[in-house]
Amino acid sequence: MGVPARSVYLDHAATTAVHPKVVEAMLPYFSEKYGNPSSLYGLGREARKAIDESREKVAEILGARRDEVIFTGCGTESDNLAIRGVAFANKSRGNHIITSSVEHHAVSHTMAQLNKYFGYEVTYLPVDRYGVVNPDDLARAITDRTVLITIIYANNEVGTIEPIAEMSKIARARRIPFHTDAVQAAGSLDINVDHLGVDLLSLSAHKFYGPKGVGVLYARKGSAFLPMQTGGSQERNRRAGTENVPYIVGLATALTLAYGHLEDNNRRISQLRDRLIDGVLKIPYSQLTGHPTQRLPNSASFTFQFIEGESILLNLDLLGISASSGSACTSASLEPSHVLVAMGIPVEIAHSSLRLTLGRENTQEDVDYVLGVLPGIIEKLRAMSPLYNTRLAQA
């Protein structure tokens, strides 16, 4: 099969390489400063200090109080904790939750379980063809029984950014807690909780050059909240379990690095993204998915009619390019992406989806390499497709 000419990682929405400075900051906390932060002696105090400082850094970027920052095991845990924590704490007030139809599975599968086993009613707000939720739909969906609203900040599949501030205003007027899954947004968008007006926010370190296995849930002071993990009094009784000190240090370091050069990074990455989008859309019967401008700076997603996504991914992989797809054939459930379907994209077109997400190590040469090989791959697969040939015959 031969070694590809180049190796280009374009799946930063899946995960990122840990930044060398992050690794460096984490290392002392494995075998040197290994104390349990709950211990009173020097080693323990040293670990406690590292957590306190990390919390301070995260709180500053969120524009939050330190005691509103809860360290968790990942973004999925943060989402689960926010949703169940608020829903169960407010059980006496009602059993209605509002979310969108384009959430990450960490949210949507939690909703499905709450509905099936705990009697919660869930309203899934529709989206337009760009994947945007209409705040008017949210206003109309609220009832006296609504105890939680949770809407994704930026979509992981198509990169569309939702009007969170507008929607949280509606929630606040009705005194309903508002959570946002900011896992894909953190590291490139403003996550100041007062700018967003949210009561809860989830993020995950490995999406912004931090380690896997650590996340944050921001929970505004005063919001009713039932912990899901009980035990010791860590994280002010909201998440029991010995703190993962090196990973928490890693998360805080990565977040600080990301927000230190935010504008410069975003400008550079979005220029690469636009070059990529302009180039890819020259391919016939290709389409951009998600919002043309209200999208993550690093995210480019497409469909290429008449062919299937896994075949595109395999061909890209043979040429050293890592990417992802929402095709039914690439998912374990063999179902097409619920996000693309919610946006009104027909199933057979969702079949051909391709997501390319850029990151800090990508260069213009990487983009040009992809633009050089992708048309040939699409062409080759279309030549094999009965749909494409039929289309040509009809034309």
Place this chain on the structure above:
Amino acid sequence: MYSALVMEHFQNPRNVGVIPDPDGVGKEGNPVCGDIMEIMIKVKDERIDDIKFRTFGCGAAIATSSMVTELVKGKTLDEAMAISRVTVAEALGGLPPVKMHCSNLAADALHKAIEDYRRRHNGGSAGS
């Protein structure tokens, strides 16, 4: 996740295309994920003289299509009818469990093409 042989067929699929004047055509859709496969055959003396396919599907669907055409080229119609999805998957050195359904496409489309030929053949020249 795919064997080297699957990847080899995926990269260099055999017998891709259409036959301008086929003796039999079989088309099969995959109810699981919505993929489509089409096989065309030319028959001579009850043997598959030529065969071509086109597939809209995943890597496994393309590789099994390619493999099935290679397996039956030159074989008698009865031999070709005996080919099952298991035969195809085994010839490729196995498929991941989640991809076994893809090999149905190839086997079923082939069988349909043969049935189509037999229907046309019997209906068209009853005396022969």
